[in-house]
Amino acid sequence: MRIVAALGGNALLRRGDPLDASVQIGRIRAAVRGLAAAASGNELVITHGNGPQVGLLAVESATDPALRAPYPLDVLSAQTQGMIGYWLARELRRALPGREIVAVLSETVVAPDDPAFANPTKFIGRTYPASEAHRLQAEHGWAVRRDGAAWRRVVPSPDPRDIVELPTIARLVDDGCLVIAAGGGGVPVDPEYRGVEAVVDKDLAAALLAEHLAADMLLLLTDVPAVMRGHGTADARPIGQITPRALRAMDLPDGSxxxxxxxxxxxxxxxxxxxxxxxxxTDVSAHLSGTAGTRIESE
Incomplete structure (x- = not known):
C-alpha cells in the first residue's frame, strides 16, 4: 500500500512547549514510533508542519540588527524543511535500519492572484498577549489575529497548484525509498519559480502529493483521536466514517x-x-486497520 502521512504541528511542538531543539527532537522520536507501523511493508511518504519554526525564525530575522531586511518566508520555509527533514530522517533511520530514507527540499507552486494574499489566515509562530501582538504588528507590518485567548501572526496561505519535485519524489518512492517531502506545505513559489511571501497549508499540499502519487491512503495525523461531532460540547462524539459532502457540511474551525x-x-x-x-x-496501526480515526471515503 502507498501511504502519504502528514504530521501535525503537535508532532514537533505542543501549545506551551519551549521552542528548544531538544523538545522538538523528543517529539519527533515519539512520532517516529507511530510512523514505523505505517512504514512496515508499505511505501511511505511523510510531510510535516512548520508553523512554529517559521514563526520563530521570522521573529529572529526581523529583530536581528545585522540584517538590513528580514529573510522572506519562502527562505525561512526552506530552512525549516532542512532542519525538520534532517531530524525526521535521522530518527527514522534508527527506527528502520536498512530502509533507504531521503528528505527532498520541495517547492510548491501557487498562483500570484490567489485570493489568500488579500486575506491572511495561516497562523505561524508563538502566541502573544494582545498588547505585544499589536506592538509587533506596528513594528514589522505583520497581520495578527486572535487564536483562542491569545494572539498570533497570520500570513497568506494560497492553494497549492503543483509540487515542482513531484517526478523526482515519485521515482524515489517507486525505487523503495521512504521519502520526506513537501515539509511545511513546500517552499511557496510562483509559476516562474520565484519565492512567494506565504506559507502553504501542509495538509492541502499533502493531499495534492497523495493524489499525484496515486496513494491508497492519506493519513492526517494530529493530537485528537478523530473529527468530533459537537466539538467542544458535553455531547461531543467521534465520527468513525463520513463522506466528503457530509464533512464539508460541518462547521469546522479554519485554524485547525x-x-x-x-x-x-x-x-x-x-x-x-x-x-x-x-x-x-499515536493510533497509526489502528488507522491502517480501520479501527480508529475518522475515515473519509467518496460515496
Missing part, C-alpha cells in the same frame, strides 16, 4: 480541523477507492 477536513475531502474525491483518515498520531 478545517484545512485537514478539506484536504481529506479533496483526496477522497480525486482518488476514488482510496481513503483519507484524520486521527491521532
Amino acid at each position: 480541523m478545517g484545512p485537514k477536513a478539506e484536504a481529506a475531502c479533496r483526496f477522497a474525491e480525486h482518488r476514488r477507492g482510496a481513503v483519507a483518515v484524520i486521527g491521532s498520531l
Whole structure:
C-alpha cells in the first residue's frame, strides 16, 4: 500500500512547549514510533508542519540588527524543511535500519492572484498577549489575529497548484525509498519559480502529493483521536466514517480541523477507492486497520 502521512504541528511542538531543539527532537522520536507501523511493508511518504519554526525564525530575522531586511518566508520555509527533514530522517533511520530514507527540499507552486494574499489566515509562530501582538504588528507590518485567548501572526496561505519535485519524489518512492517531502506545505513559489511571501497549508499540499502519487491512503495525523461531532460540547462524539459532502457540511474551525477536513475531502474525491483518515498520531496501526480515526471515503 502507498501511504502519504502528514504530521501535525503537535508532532514537533505542543501549545506551551519551549521552542528548544531538544523538545522538538523528543517529539519527533515519539512520532517516529507511530510512523514505523505505517512504514512496515508499505511505501511511505511523510510531510510535516512548520508553523512554529517559521514563526520563530521570522521573529529572529526581523529583530536581528545585522540584517538590513528580514529573510522572506519562502527562505525561512526552506530552512525549516532542512532542519525538520534532517531530524525526521535521522530518527527514522534508527527506527528502520536498512530502509533507504531521503528528505527532498520541495517547492510548491501557487498562483500570484490567489485570493489568500488579500486575506491572511495561516497562523505561524508563538502566541502573544494582545498588547505585544499589536506592538509587533506596528513594528514589522505583520497581520495578527486572535487564536483562542491569545494572539498570533497570520500570513497568506494560497492553494497549492503543483509540487515542482513531484517526478523526482515519485521515482524515489517507486525505487523503495521512504521519502520526506513537501515539509511545511513546500517552499511557496510562483509559476516562474520565484519565492512567494506565504506559507502553504501542509495538509492541502499533502493531499495534492497523495493524489499525484496515486496513494491508497492519506493519513492526517494530529493530537485528537478523530473529527468530533459537537466539538467542544458535553455531547461531543467521534465520527468513525463520513463522506466528503457530509464533512464539508460541518462547521469546522479554519485554524485547525478545517484545512485537514478539506484536504481529506479533496483526496477522497480525486482518488476514488482510496481513503483519507484524520486521527491521532499515536493510533497509526489502528488507522491502517480501520479501527480508529475518522475515515473519509467518496460515496
